[in-house]
Amino acid sequence: MAQKSSLKTVLEIAVIVFVSAVFGIFWNRTLLADAWRGAPAAPQAAPAAQQAEALPMPIGLAQVKELHDSGQAVLVDARSGASFAKEHISGARSLPLEEATRQRTPQLEGVAKDAVVIAYCNGFSCHDSMDLGKLLIKAGYGSVYVFEGGLPEWRDSGYPTSGGAR
CATH class of the missing domain: 1.20.5 (Single alpha-helices involved in coiled-coils or other helix-helix interfaces)
Known part of the structure; x- marks a missing residue:
């Protein structure tokens, strides 16, 4: 059975x-x-939005600190000019997202297109740095990263900041 x-x-x-x-x-x-x-496989077309938009890669605090200290990267603050004046990562440049969106192709004066650029803003809840990173990639900058922890993570780690208030 x-x-x-x-x-x-x-x-x-x-x-x-x-x-x-x-x-x-x-x-x-x-x-x-x-x-x-023996015919080659036809690639499937991605939606137009996926084809057109390249995204900046996220980067962590340790890598940002190392690149900042060695001078191998340009840090770009995506926050407003007033916020930048109040406090920012030492050595960072200001390029507010609002200003970058008004420009046809945002430019970082004196920064080569092949330079490592790290955009940041007010931390994980702020998406301005990601949006600025996308604009910089469209403008021709090849190595664009986003520091998602932004100024709060940098400051909370005890790293140097500049500006009017501390």
């Missing part, structure tokens, strides 16, 4: 595998026919 049960189970598994294989071949028949003929 156990032998009939195991034979029945094996037969059911074989039927399921066969039906799945036939369905898979039918479903992918065009792709398989092209592969059989």
Whole structure:
């Protein structure tokens, strides 16, 4: 009796595998026919929004500090000019998001297009740095990063800031 049960189970598994294989071949028949003929696979087109927008990569506090201290990166503050005047990361440049969106192609004066640029703002809840990073990439800057922790994480770590208030 156990032998009939195991034979029945094996037969059911074989039927399921066969039906799945036939369905898979039918479903992918065009792709398989092209592969059989040796035709290259056609890339699937991504939606227009995905094709057009390159995103800056996030970067952590330790990497920002290392690049800042070695002078290998330009830090750009995406906050308002008033916020920048009040307090900012020492050595950072101000390019408020509002100002950058008004410019056709935002430029960082004296910064080469191949320089490492790190945008920041008011921390994880602030998205201005990401938006500024996107604009800088569209303007031709090749190595753009976003410091998501922004000024609060920098300041809370005891790293140097500049400005009127501390």
